[in-house]
Amino acid sequence: MTKRKLIKYSYVLLGLSFICFQGQAQEIYGVHNYTQYHIGTLPIIISVPHGGLVAPASIPDRTCNNPTTVTDGRTIELARQIDTALFNLTGCHPHLIICYLKRTKVDCNRNLADGACGNSEAETAWTEFQHFIDTAQFIVQNQYSDKSLYIDLHGHGKMPHRLELGYGLSGADYNNTDSVLNTPSYIAASSIANLVNTNVSGSTHAELLRGINALGTMLANAGFPSVPSRQSPNTGGFPYFNGGYNTFNHTSLSAGNTVNRLQIECDSTVRFGYLNRKKFADSTASILVRYLFIHENVNLLMNCGLTSSII
């Protein structure tokens, strides 16, 4: 077993031990507390790579390969409020993975070389973050028989104000008809490819992206304009983020991975201000519960929807 795999499975075992013995969500911190994994029991995983503000002098600012260093402001607070809203609704927590380092020091949504720029402290934090995602996915996929939803949570400052849901497909891809989006090549390029094959709602790929029960449509119906959705089936020519490193390496877009996921880029109206975040978090929590019930037949309102007796 390689050192990387050994560390990975150490986290797996550690996570399972905490859950088995204590039956409660537990927290694991990385070296210097730069990263954190809040172990949950829902089939929902949320990672936050760009919300950190910790900027130690021991890690030089990243300058390699023309890096993007903008902080996704208040995304850690937003993830915590979604966590609280899900707990209030279901009595259980999602898995939550946070990087507290500022993006000037590490980028956990880029590859290792670009994300850490060769600094060993930054490399450790980056590796921990990725292993925490692997561990959460391992736990959830086993507990919920391959039914899970992984969200990489971000913030964008572009206009118009709306949520950008990134499934790996390019902005131009959404200019195609539904029948084209339902062809094998587009499904294979999508981070919800597994859900297309396994959903119990009978939904096609295009319907999962922008049909009446698409995540973007549900969010838009709740007052949070989203693309793609039934209301905005394509980008309308505006800039759009389709996903980053985590989208392409921790989903069905990565060989052997069956996790369904998406990147959610949140505009400023849902990130800044406690009450704005709470309104969005409360709506998102109830929509995620409904989404998993409609498409995966997992009822999180009953014993968190657990299908095994692992806890």
Ligand SMILES: [Zn+2]
């Ligand atoms: Zn980001």
